[in-house]
Amino acid sequence: MTKEARRTAERTGDDAFQLAGHRMDGITAMYDGSFIEASHEFETILSLYDPDRHRPPPVLYIHDPKISALAYLAILKWILGQSDTARGLAIEALRYAEELKQANLTAHVRTYAGAGLHELLGETSAVRRHADAIVALADQHSLHYWRLNGLFLRGWAIAQGASVEEGLAVMRQNLRARSALGVSWYHVRYLCMLATTLQKSGAAESALAVVAEAKDQAACHCEHMWDAEVERIEAEMLEVCARSTVECEARFQSALATARSPKLSKAKRCAELERLGALTFNTRDLTQARQLLDKLH
Known part of the structure; x- marks a missing residue:
């Protein structure tokens, strides 16, 4: 799919396909553990992104390349040891998600740049705040996949306190549900x-x-x-x-x-x-x- 997006971008001159190609290359590299390469792909998206041409219309379920780049870069920069940069990217991702006001994108950002980054930083209370916001958003907009993620993250936050067994039960339940979806x-x-x-x-x-x-x-x-x-x-x-x-x-x-x-x-x-x-x-x-x-x- 990545090569096809590249070929389509070259054939049509459509920069939306170019951004999609960088996004898929970034995710593929991230999945492979090629963190520097992944960072480069997502940073390329940010350098090419023009809100006048690439910003999505105000509908509920839609992709935005800048949102993906910011959210995943926050995780990548932590892995590469750049915690301050990661925090800055997370703040920018959350700010942009608030600007777009699209439930699916907001859930995505809160899951990765929000709870995901704070879990890596060991900041339990922040994870809990994001997890609760994800669940509330998912309940409001029937976003089942994001709800499972939010509940799992909530369970993790609960388990870091005094209610370890309660938290573990929530974590296990929602991991099983994710597996059942083939995630x-x-x-x-x-x-x-x-x-x-x-x-x-x-x-x-x-x-x-x-x-x-x-x-x-x-x-x-x-x-x-x-x-x-x-x-x-x-x-x-x-x-x-x-x-x-x-x-x-x-x-x-x-x-x-x-x-x-x-x-x-x-x-x-x-x-x-x-x-x-x-x-x-x-x-x-x-x-x-x-x-x-x-x-x-």
Whole structure:
């Protein structure tokens, strides 16, 4: 489909097809874990986007290339270690969604640039605010897919507090519902969230089973976006379960190898930028990166 969009754009001179091609290339690269390439594609959309020509008409269910670019770039910039940039993109995405006032696009932005980014940043209360807004919007406009995402994210936020089991039940229920719809996009990340929450509840062995499911899901769909994260989480679970030191070290080394690939991970990017004296991260980001790198060495 990406090549077809490119060919159509070249044949017709229609820049809408050109933007669609960049969007599909960006999503494909993101799915593959090629984060720098994905960022380039989405940034190209932002550079080409002209609201007078490309802004959609005021209807409920429609695509907008700028919305997609901003929302996904917020996630990508976090992965690449640029938390401040990610936050700025998220703010811009939410502002633009408010300007467009289209329910589907607003739900999309709140899911990724909103709750998705704040989950990665570990900001639970912000995740809960976005999750509640997604569910309310989905209920108002019958957006079933977004409702499932919102409920899952709400469950995660609940589980980070005192009601761990209640939150886990909500997470599991809505993950099953997503699977029943045949949804694969972002499912590996949601399984990672479930695994770490299970570990928090003391169910490390169950968490390992969920990690195995995440690995199967990624392999089935040739998805590499969360490879380093899955390996890191698996290594930490094995450590908690008191598995052999050799096995744990092998998993951590595998995570490190993935992080050192050209596709890059947040921890590796933090380490590189620290060495260059160009850090733009908050103390929490840097501390987590250092702790992870300490385990891996």
